[in-house]
Amino acid sequence: MSEPNYTQRQRQLRNLVVMALADGSIGGREVAFLADRCVELGLGQAELQSALEFGLGDDAALELPADEATREELLADLIVMMAADGVLAETEKRLFALAAAHMNIVGDRLQQIISSVIADKASSGPKDASS
Template identity: 65%
Template structure:
């Protein structure tokens, strides 16, 4: 895996942890989802530990990708993370809305993404 690809995958994993921690706790199903995505992203236990430490830190924040495909992948993962514990917390919804606004996603794009992800 080249350095940029590794960096993109780490950013994605850190973003998932940030979303998981948005409500102040990280439950068992959220941990399972993060661990599963870590494996799917081709990352190991050391990277998972680093991502969790980042998410627990005072400076934890979403890092938004620049490319359209990366943005779409991030938003899909954020939706899946929000749904992982079965509870859509207000702080999670606000973080999701903020990310969508910063990436200038239209309502139509968001609705399409939600439909596609939650099918």
């Protein structure tokens, strides 16, 4: 895979870590989502560790992508990350709103992204440990 795409995937993971830590802590369900997303992105444990270190650092901040498709993918991932622990903290909501505004994804388009994520999660249902 090309280096720019690899860097883009690393940036996506780092953004998720920043969101996970926005409320000041990271729980088990958030860690599980990060680990799953890391695998989906084709990244390994070293990249996850690096992303966690970045998120815990003083310079931690969302790195907003330039292209529209990647921006929308980031917002969808951020929504799932925000909901991973079952609590939508005010700091998470503000970070999400600022990211969406800075990427100029607002109004109907933002609502479509949110609705799409909710529909995807509803159709996949909760994961059942007995399956």
